[in-house]
Amino acid sequence: MTMNERKTIDLEQGWEFMQKGITKLKNILEGLPEPQFSSEDYMMLYTTIYNMYTQKPPHDYSQQLYDKYRESFEEYITSSVLPSLREKHDEFMLRELVKRWTNHKVMVRWLSRFFHYLNRYFIARRSLPPLNEVGLTCFRELVYQEVNAKVRDAVISLIDQEREAAYYSRKAANWIVDDSCPDYMLKAEECLKREKDRVSNYLHSSSEPKLLEKVQHELLSVWANRLLDKEHSGCHALLRDDKVEDLSRMFRLFSKIPRGLDPVSSTFKQHVTAEGTALVKLAEDAASTKKAEKRDVVGLQEQVFVRKVIELHDKYLAYMNDCFQNHTLFHKVLKEAFEAFCNKGVAGSSSAELLATFCDNILKKGGSEKLSDEAIEETLEKVVKLLAYISDKDLFAEFYRKKLARRLLFDKSANDDHERSILTKLKQQCGGQFTSKMEGMVTDLTLARENQTNFEEYLSNNRNANPGIDLTVTVLTTGFWPSYKSFDLNLPAEMIKCVEVFRDFYQTKTKHRKLTWMYSLGTCNLIGKFEPKTMELIVTTYQASALLLFNSSDRLSYSEIMIQLNLTDDDVVRLLHSLSCAKYKILNKEPNTKTISSTDQFEFNSKFTDKMRRIKIPLPPVDEKKKVIEDVDKDRRYAIDASIVRIMKSRKVLGHQQLVMECVEQLGRMFKPDFKVIKKRIEDLITRDYLERDKDNPNMFRYLA
Amino acid sequence: MKKEDIVKLISAEGMEFVIDKEAAMVSQTIRNMLTSPGGFAEAEHGEVTFPEISAVILEKICQYFYWSLQYSRGKETEFHIEPELTLELMMAANYLHT
Numbered sequence: 001m002t003m004n005e006r007k008t009i010d011l012e013q014g015w016e017f018m019q020k021g022i023t024k025l026k027n028i029l030e031g032l033p034e035p036q037f038s039s040e041d042y043m044m045l046y047t048t049i050y051n052m053y054t055q056k057p058p059h060d061y062s063q064q065l066y067d068k069y070r071e072s073f074e075e076y077i078t079s080s081v082l083p084s085l086r087e088k089h090d091e092f093m094l095r096e097l098v099k100r101w102t103n104h105k106v107m108v109r110w111l112s113r114f115f116h117y118l119n120r121y122f123i124a125r126r127s128l129p130p131l132n133e134v135g136l137t138c139f140r141e142l143v144y145q146e147v148n149a150k151v152r153d154a155v156i157s158l159i160d161q162e163r164e165a166a167y168y169s170r171k172a173a174n175w176i177v178d179d180s181c182p183d184y185m186l187k188a189e190e191c192l193k194r195e196k197d198r199v200s201n202y203l204h205s206s207s208e209p210k211l212l213e214k215v216q217h218e219l220l221s222v223w224a225n226r227l228l229d230k231e232h233s234g235c236h237a238l239l240r241d242d243k244v245e246d247l248s249r250m251f252r253l254f255s256k257i258p259r260g261l262d263p264v265s266s267t268f269k270q271h272v273t274a275e276g277t278a279l280v281k282l283a284e285d286a287a288s289t290k291k292a293e294k295r296d297v298v299g300l301q302e303q304v305f306v307r308k309v310i311e312l313h314d315k316y317l318a319y320m321n322d323c324f325q326n327h328t329l330f331h332k333v334l335k336e337a338f339e340a341f342c343n344k345g346v347a348g349s350s351s352a353e354l355l356a357t358f359c360d361n362i363l364k365k366g367g368s369e370k371l372s373d374e375a376i377e378e379t380l381e382k383v384v385k386l387l388a389y390i391s392d393k394d395l396f397a398e399f400y401r402k403k404l405a406r407r408l409l410f411d412k413s414a415n416d417d418h419e420r421s422i423l424t425k426l427k428q429q430c431g432g433q434f435t436s437k438m439e440g441m442v443t444d445l446t447l448a449r450e451n452q453t454n455f456e457e458y459l460s461n462n463r464n465a466n467p468g469i470d471l472t473v474t475v476l477t478t479g480f481w482p483s484y485k486s487f488d489l490n491l492p493a494e495m496i497k498c499v500e501v502f503r504d505f506y507q508t509k510t511k512h513r514k515l516t517w518m519y520s521l522g523t524c525n526l527i528g529k530f531e532p533k534t535m536e537l538i539v540t541t542y543q544a545s546a547l548l549l550f551n552s553s554d555r556l557s558y559s560e561i562m563i564q565l566n567l568t569d570d571d572v573v574r575l576l577h578s579l580s581c582a583k584y585k586i587l588n589k590e591p592n593t594k595t596i597s598s599t600d601q602f603e604f605n606s607k608f609t610d611k612m613r614r615i616k617i618p619l620p621p622v623d624e625k626k627k628v629i630e631d632v633d634k635d636r637r638y639a640i641d642a643s644i645v646r647i648m649k650s651r652k653v654l655g656h657q658q659l660v661m662e663c664v665e666q667l668g669r670m671f672k673p674d675f676k677v678i679k680k681r682i683e684d685l686i687t688r689d690y691l692e693r694d695k696d697n698p699n700m701f702r703y704l705a
Numbered sequence: 706m707k708k709e710d711i712v713k714l715i716s717a718e719g720m721e722f723v724i725d726k727e728a729a730m731v732s733q734t735i736r737n738m739l740t741s742p743g744g745f746a747e748a749e750h751g752e753v754t755f756p757e758i759s760a761v762i763l764e765k766i767c768q769y770f771y772w773s774l775q776y777s778r779g780k781e782t783e784f785h786i787e788p789e790l791t792l793e794l795m796m797a798a799n800y801l802h803t
Binding site: 043 | 733
């Protein structure tokens with residue numbers, strides 16, 4: 001070594017060079033991209049130290065170098081290591097700490113190597129702690145003192161978690177085999193509670209969620225399917241046996257694990273659907289044993305069915321509250337289940353009709369349901385809730401309207417308040433449009449009563465406008481009421497006078513309205529002078545007209561009656577049947593068979609009598625079902641047309657699929673439109689020049705203004 | 706000879722001395738360098754440059770390495786040093802911690 005040639009290295013210069021090396025080391029430790037140290041670098045660094053040390057004073061910088069060595073560590077620790085430790089917690093902090101410690105050891109080793117020369121002589125001479133000890137001391141003083149407590153906590157919680165998880169997975173494996181589902185759940189709940197308490201007492205609160213998660217995972221997630229499927233005590237069985245408490249516990253436990261509620265809710269859905277479908281089948285079986293002729297009339301079995309569905313609904317609504325904490329997933333599932341079986345008809349009657357008939361029974365006088373006012377209100381509410389599940393709401397509306405009309409016109413409504421109350425409920429559920437006509441009907445009656453009072457006043461003021469018979473007229477607003485067929489019945493003379501008188505009266509009230517007389521809906525009280533005794537007969541206008549014919553002739557044939565009355569065969573058959581083949585034989589028929597044929601002859605039965613003074617001769621109503629369905633279909637077609645036009649008007653151009661989808665969505669509140677029907681309506685609108693097909697793309701439509 | 710077992714010592718003039726690693730490790734300094742963690746790049750493995758040691762001295766040092774190994778194995782012979790090399794040899798020994 002040629003000493004003379006050596007240049008004296010200044011402290012700053014030398015240290016600058018060292019600093020570069022140290023920075024390079026730090027970068028490598030931090031994981032930054034840096035080329036590794038070459039042996040040349042190493043030698044240079046080592047040599048620099050050597051030189052700085054062995055220079056003649058005042059340039060022997062050994063003390064400064066020693067201090068600088070320590071300072072490098074301190075600086076690095078304070079600027080990089082501590083901040084990164086401070087910002088992390090628990091497990092992450094521990095990991096960081098381990099990483100930093102490893103790095104530190106590396107750093108100590110490298111720097112010691114560079115500064116090795118110092119180690120050999122300087123330290124021994126001055127009895128200073130050797131380099132690596134210096135390095136480690138730095139770490140201890142700066143880092144350890146600070147994070148000591150945190151580290152301890154973190155380590156304890158980690159240990160505990162590991163321990164718990166292992167412990168629980170063993171326990172769970174045992175229990176799942178031995179215990180029934182409810183017992184297992186009880187134990188699981190207890191364990192979770194215990195852990196929660198323990199955490200709050202001993203451990204850091206941030207470990208609580210992780211710890212609980214681990215326990216839950218071991219106890220529940222791992223075994224979830226096995227637990228729920230347990231044959232005799234699993235979810236299905238609990239539902240079957242109505243074990244409310246166990247189900248609540250199941251909900252509580254499974255709601256905490258991710259996706260835990262999915263299997264529970266799907267089992268629930270299956271169960272409800274199965275129960276509902278069983279009810280439907282029960283009603284179907286009962287109905288099929290009925291006699292053929294009664295089949296069209298919605299009978300007792302169907303009423304029982306509706307009642308049972310209501311009960312089922314109540315039961316599971318209670319479950320929503322008691323077991324499932326009104327969780328949206330379960331509400332959704334319940335809705336789907338009910339929708340599935342509520343839309344199945346029973347014995348040819350759709351569910352819409354069944355519900356409407358059920359309401360009718362509650363609301364009419366002498367209905368099969370004899371309930372207190374409160375009970376009626378409650379039942380009506382429940383029925384309205386069930387309506388939400390039915391897709392053909394408009395069908396229900398139509399049936400309901402028809403039956404409401406019947407109740408109102410024939411004074412069969414038991415209680416006006418109840419009528420109004422159910423309309424309010426329906427309005428809340430389905431919107432004003434649904435109930436506007438029905439409300440109109442109820443209002444009409446009130447107005448009609450007023451009108452009648454005015455009419456009677458008019459009569460008493462105008463002596464010559466006397467119809468000769470007591471006449472009550474109910475004026476209805478056409479739009480509100482269902483459409484009725486009305487034929488030009490040939491009225492008996494007495495009645496014709498009544499009609500004229502009323503017409504005159506009505507003209508005095510309003511000039512701009514047209515009156516159309518619906519004789520098919522009228523009733524008449526006749527005094528029948530029979531030989532045994534005089535009796536009062538309550539009959540429909542049609543029946544009255546027929547009977548009055550016998551005032552002028554004793555004996556009439558079928559065809560004569562038909563011509564005189566100017567009615568259809570159907571009507572004539574029905575009315576003659578009610579007068580001659582039913583309970584009360586006002587007319588004698590030849591031949592005395594049970595059915596009417598066009599060759600029959602009829603005679604007034606003067607010998608007729610009954611123990612009552614006053615009897616009602618019912619005229620069975622025509623089966624309205626077919627007509628109702630027809631009307632509803634017609635309305636639906638209009639609704640679909642209107643909806644399509646509305647959509648196209650705002651969109652201008654739209655594809656077939658999308659048009660259909662939007663249509664279904666718009667109309668969904670009232671009914672579920674059939675795709676084929678929509679397609680037909682679109683075609684129809686095209687021929688009517690509302691829409692056209694796009695020339696290039698037959699699946700696109702364009703609005704024609 | 707396998708690559709892992711040898712090192713190359715390069716003197717100030719650029720003369721290369723190839724010796725066993727075991728021999729080179731007699732020098733504390735060289736040993737530290739070769740066993741540092743975080744390793745050297747593969748290409749530079751086993752090459753150390755001494756820009757301040759002349760070839761003559763370096764040669765003598767290599768000889769010393771081998772003698773040292775032999776001595777520790779029991780072969781007690783003498784190691785002869787030419788007087789004119791002594792000073793520089795001592796300084797190199799100091800530098801290399803040998």
